[in-house]
Structure formats: C-alpha cells, structure tokens
Amino acid sequence: MERTVTAVSEGYRTLDVPVRGGRLRVGVWGPEDAGAPTILAVHGVTASHRAWPMVAAALPGVRVIAPDLRGRGRSAHLPGPYGMPQHADDLAAVLDALGVRRTVVVGHSMGAFVSAVFAHRHADRVRSLVLIDGGLPLAAPPGLTGDALVRAILGPAAERLAMTFPDRASYRAFWRAHPAFGEGWNDTMAQYVDYDLEGVEPELHPATAYAAVEEDTAELHSGPSLVAALDGLVHPTVFLRAPRGLMDEPPGLYSPDQVTVWSGRLPVLRAVEVDDVNHYTIIMSDHGVDAVTAEIRQALAASGEPVGAVGGRGAEHPAEVHP
Template identity: 60%
Template sequence: MTPTPEPIPSGGAAPDRYRSEDVDVRGGTLHLGVWEPASGAAEAPTVVAIHGITSSHLAWPLLPEALPEVRVVAPDLRGRGRSNDLPAPYGMPSHADDVAAAMDALGIGQAVIVGHSMGAFVALVLADRHPERVRSLVLVDGGMPLLPPEGVSPDQLAQAVLGPAADRLQMEFPDRESYRQFFREHPAFAGGWTDLVQDYVDYDLVGQEPRLRPATAVAALHEDIRELVDGDSLLTALAHLRHDATWLVAPRGLMDEVPPLYPDAARAHWTAQYPGLEMIEVSDVNHYTIVMGETGMRAIAPVVTRALGS
C-alpha cells in the first residue's frame, strides 16, 4: 500500500500567521492551530475557537482573517483531526479540561471562547469548570441542549441529527479526490466550494490509499452526542452560567434544510429559560457555512470583537 502524504494546513487566508502546536494532555498530545496577530504583538487578545462534533481546527481560518489583530487558537478536539488517537473517555468535561490544558501550555490566562456546534457545549462546560479562563462566550449554532425529534431514542440521536455526517465515519475512500467529491455533493456546500473548504476536507482524511477514512473516532461521536441532550456537565454549566454569552443561530441545518438545528420552538424555549442569553439569527447560512462561509463570518466577527471589548 502506497503511503499518502499528509496534507499540510496552509492556515487558510492568513498562512503567514499560522503555525501548529502539540501540547500534552491526558493520554497523549492535543494538536492545535494557532494564528498569531498580524502585528506580532505578544499582548494581543486571544480567542479560543472550538470546532464541532466531526470537525477539526480547520473549520476556523476565516476567523483570524476577519480579526487580524487577534490571536486565534483552535484545537483538534480529542478523537478528531490530528488528536484522533487520544483515548477515551471523551465527553464535554474531557474536552473542556483539554482546552484548559492547552491554554496553560501556551501561557493563555484568559480568552474569549467561541464554540461552533458541539464546540459551543464544550465552551459552556469550560466556563463552568475553569471560570477564570473565560472572558465571555460566543456560542455558534450550538450550546443549548438539543431537543430530539419526537420518537427518537438517545441511541438513534447521532443518525437523526447528523445523518450523512455520521454515516461517512464508517466509510473508506480510495483517494482524496473521492472524498472531495463526497463533500461537493453535500447540500450544505452546494455553490459554496472554496479553497478553504477543500483544505478542511483534505485534512480530515487519515490512513493510506486506497483505504483513507475520516479522522473522527466513531466512539468519540457516540459518547459525545448523547451529552448534548441532557448531559450532567452541560446542565450544571447552564445552571451556573455567569459569563456573558451570545448565541448565534443558523436558519438552515446540517443538510441546508429547514427546520434548522434550533427551530423556532427551541429558540423560544432556551431564550425564555436563560433571559440573559442574547440570541442572533444569522441570515442566509446553514449549520456549516455559519463558520466556513464569508456571510456567516461577517456576522460572527463583530460579536467576537464586542466580546473582546466587554
């Protein structure tokens, strides 16, 4: 079998500012992407950006592009990306403690925490377990407990919520172009294929041709997704919420569909439960393009800028 060269992340739109790091955590090393501020200022503010359940740190290159004088640190969570060999247990407390350990290793005392999808749940648990590390929270189409469709059991939740995103973790691909084609046909990226999306897709493969596979560990997916409904750590974090938090939501879901991940009933429920939570709907995006598309990032960047100044 011919070894397949690992794609080297370019750092997206800000390659001159990008580097990768590996830091010690429980059971091994956590891989990070770091974009330094364009000025190189050591005292620049820091944003920690946490990706979703089957994603990687390369979901975030548009954020440092939009915030050139901010340091952006983005981990590959345990069981994903180049951290996919880190052992269980997974779960929101493990991810939160990994992020805190990464901040320690990089000398980051406090940061604005931006989380997308499952990353928003990790952000909330980080704020509860390590409150002194969090300046404020920006929760992007995630964070509030999921309300499963009627008749869906917890064991069926991954398939009901993620659909093809869960299915592909069981698949193998003969080469990188096959995997690119899989994503080109994904409704969420229809008309939105960019070089940044291709970098993200290429980075997601591990193994060797002709048996390449997505990096996310299946066990990590199933252990983590159950916590997004009523996990103890999440419910505790919400009960103790004491940081400023903004919740941005997409009008379309993972398959570019309506209803979205958080339909109107869920939005009304959670904003009533947490009246201090500011909710913003981002127009004309889906669950992926809210962070991986220019329209979504134009909405996120001002919220993060405001959080940095709060």
C-alpha cells in the first residue's frame, strides 16, 4: 500500500500501522526527516498517544512516535490476546512501518512496563530507556485476580471505563474534578480527554477496552515477561518517580525505598525524583515536562549517532496515513 500523508496540525499527523488483527493508530510529531533524532513514546494503561503533546512540543527537531496501544484510543478495536509481549511486538511493527532501526524508548505508567519488555524482546531496536513512573514491579494485594486485581491497582481509573457521558462537556467536567487534574488543567488535558471518548451522545464512553486492561494487569503481575525483562536489562535506563499518585496522593505508585532497592538490583538503572508532580502531571505540566525532556535529551545525546535512520532500507510494512 502506498503511503500518503495528511497533516492534522503543524508538526503532527496520524497513521495506521498493520499489526496482528488489524491496524494500530499512531501519532507522530516533529520532522518528516527519517534521519532526525527520534523517540518512541508509549502511554499508560487507560491512556492514548494524546498524552504526549507537551513532551513533543518541548523537543523541537525531535520526531516523537507515539502509538495508541492495542485496546486503547483508536486502536481499541484490535483483538486480544493483549499483554506486555503483544504490545512489545506491536511497537516493533510501528518501527518497521516508519523505517526506524533503533531508538530511545520512553514509557509512562504501563507504557514503561511495555518499554522494558520491548527492550528485552527486541533488544537491537532500543538505544536506551526512559521509564516514567512505571516499569518497576508494583506491590499488589496477594490473592487477587481479574476485576478485583484491576480495581485494587487502578481504583477509580478502572471504574471510569464502565461509565457513560451525555456529551464531551460532561466528560471534561468529570476530569476537571479529578484530584490529579483539577488545579493544573490545561489545553493538553482537555484534548486528551476529548480524544478518549467514543460512541454517540448521550452514550459516549471511554475508548479503552476493559478486557485489555484486565488482561494486561493480570499478565503484568503474574506473567513472566516483566521478570525476564528486568533480569535481562542491559540498556542504559533512567527511572523518573512522581512523588504523588493516581489521585494526587503521596507517596505515589512507588515509595522512595522501593526505588532505592531496584536501583541497587539493576546496575544500568539511574533513578530521578521529579518534585511536585503526580502520576499524570509528570508528563502534562510544564514542570514535569521540563524534567522528563531533560532526561530524553540526555538519552539522545548519549546515543552517539543519528537516531531513527534506516540507511536506504525504507519501511518494511508501509503505514496508511489519513486525515
């Protein structure tokens, strides 16, 4: 299929990449030049590629490639099985479609776990990892499975997936009342929540497939992929911790002691705490984005060669790009 491009806004376009079961939606910001510095940005468990505009805007000259993971956003229609290995293989398909051989991989929340597993399954595609408030094992109450496990870990974030909203204004109001979003509400957050809705008024609903969240959560906590990825971690990795969590509560998803333990276990891991942010605002506030992009720039500089180019090879699996 011949590739065509339609710009949605300056520096931003979307495309669909062939993967198992259909096509995966991908957002791209920045230069068209395949030789430009490039990062692969991977969103969280109920999010979408629209979590990344502020990070992309703070990285002029860098190509930011950000998929909607299987079961989320405009990739919500894609079938299971889900799980970290499947998401990792989907990321490899995205890089193939865009002609990217190796890149810096940046993951937020569940996207950090996906990124770690991607680095294990496709080690030759990764230069280094930037893990943002995710990617290290999370403590979960013992004995829980299925829906109970999802709710124990995600709380209201999981409950939201079963809700319906009469219009977009109602969904914005829901998020503006959220403790993690309210005080710092901005245009990026508004666009993020608008993109998250599917359906027809008055029965709009979040795009994320609950089955994907449930299966991903179970695989992440009981499957072998994360353990193997961390045991085999060889790429330079930075972990950025948010001191407040999903509901803006301290101490966040990770305690300082947890991070210290894992820093001691993983020689390639360097930990950074980003003060005065929560799990969301670490990538959706000016202060959080400044800290995140400083680490991304450092990772790009340390790569030692142009990022994202595939000399003369072109895309292995052409992407379909659309309005």
